Amino acid sequence: MNSKNNNFDQNKDRFFKMADVYDKLVEYLVPNYNFLHDELIKLFPFKKDDQINIIDLGAGSGILLEKILSCYPNASGYWIDYSDDFLKVAKKRLEKLSTRIEFIKTFLEGDWMSKINKKIHIITSMSAIHHLESNEKIALYKNCYNLLEPLGWFFNIDEMKTLNYEAYVNSLKRWYKHGEEIKEKISNDKKEYYHSLKMQLDNWKVRNLDNINVPKTKGDDIHETFTEQINWLNEIGYVNVDLFIKYHLWCLIGGQKDKD
Ligand SMILES: C[S@@+](CC[C@H](N)C(=O)[O-])C[C@H]1O[C@@H](n2cnc3c(N)ncnc32)[C@H](O)[C@@H]1O
Numbered sequence: 001m002n003s004k005n006n007n008f009d010q011n012k013d014r015f016f017k018m019a020d021v022y023d024k025l026v027e028y029l030v031p032n033y034n035f036l037h038d039e040l041i042k043l044f045p046f047k048k049d050d051q052i053n054i055i056d057l058g059a060g061s062g063i064l065l066e067k068i069l070s071c072y073p074n075a076s077g078y079w080i081d082y083s084d085d086f087l088k089v090a091k092k093r094l095e096k097l098s099t100r101i102e103f104i105k106t107f108l109e110g111d112w113m114s115k116i117n118k119k120i121h122i123i124t125s126m127s128a129i130h131h132l133e134s135n136e137k138i139a140l141y142k143n144c145y146n147l148l149e150p151l152g153w154f155f156n157i158d159e160m161k162t163l164n165y166e167a168y169v170n171s172l173k174r175w176y177k178h179g180e181e182i183k184e185k186i187s188n189d190k191k192e193y194y195h196s197l198k199m200q201l202d203n204w205k206v207r208n209l210d211n212i213n214v215p216k217t218k219g220d221d222i223h224e225t226f227t228e229q230i231n232w233l234n235e236i237g238y239v240n241v242d243l244f245i246k247y248h249l250w251c252l253i254g255g256q257k258d259k260d
Helices: 003-029 033-042 063-071 084-093 095-100 134-147 165-184 188-210 226-236
Strands: 053-057 076-081 101-105 120-126 148-159 239-247 250-256
Touching (some): 003 033, 033 063, 033 120, 033 148, 033 239, 053 063, 063 076, 063 120, 084 095, 226 250
Parallel strands (some): 053 120, 076 101
Antiparallel strands (some): 239 250
């Protein structure tokens, strides 16, 4: 096995171990996590009772899917992710909605599209696609475009670079500081998970701040600017492409498939 694959396996392993901790603390860890979800759902151009089908890529413990399916009682969803541990946590969280969800354990870089047998109106993702290399991100954005129904939307809330390098480095530092500050804010029933989260965060700091100049490899946190990603969406053919929100490292970008 070459060192690139080895590194990828280590990163994959990281997700296998962090699922439960992440599920418990992500609302603290990602600044304005719930706000980002809520604003994303407000962008859906559908009526409450519409029978829409959605896909969440890198769905993790299923928090976003749970919110979307709760807002749209006739909607169905696909959970797509490669992690066994996140699958376990998601199945528990989404138990009450399980008749409306199909769980597909697979790589985002693979052919997950052939397993989709419904018309897709919305594809979402949060904090997952940045682990892919640039060419894989472009391929994924294309696959999403091809899968969407006319007028369907693709949205990605993810870690992206600012245009100014110094501002980017500051956004990384601010997130690390934010991760330290949440310690005091975590509710008592979840405090026991912080130690484990802090270990992950310190690991993140070594990879992303202390070694900022070391080239990133597959599975790492690979940040492009939001303008690069928006350009990709435009080049693929999405319309109404925009940056809807930018806060700290996180950007909500999206684009719509044209009428035909
Ligand atoms: C940081 S978690 C985010 C989970 C969820 N979207 C959220 O925002 O709460 C990243 C998720 O992406 C998944 N993931 C990362 N790289 C992936 C890949 N190449 N293929 C499939 N899933 C991947 C991980 O297993 C994990 O569940």
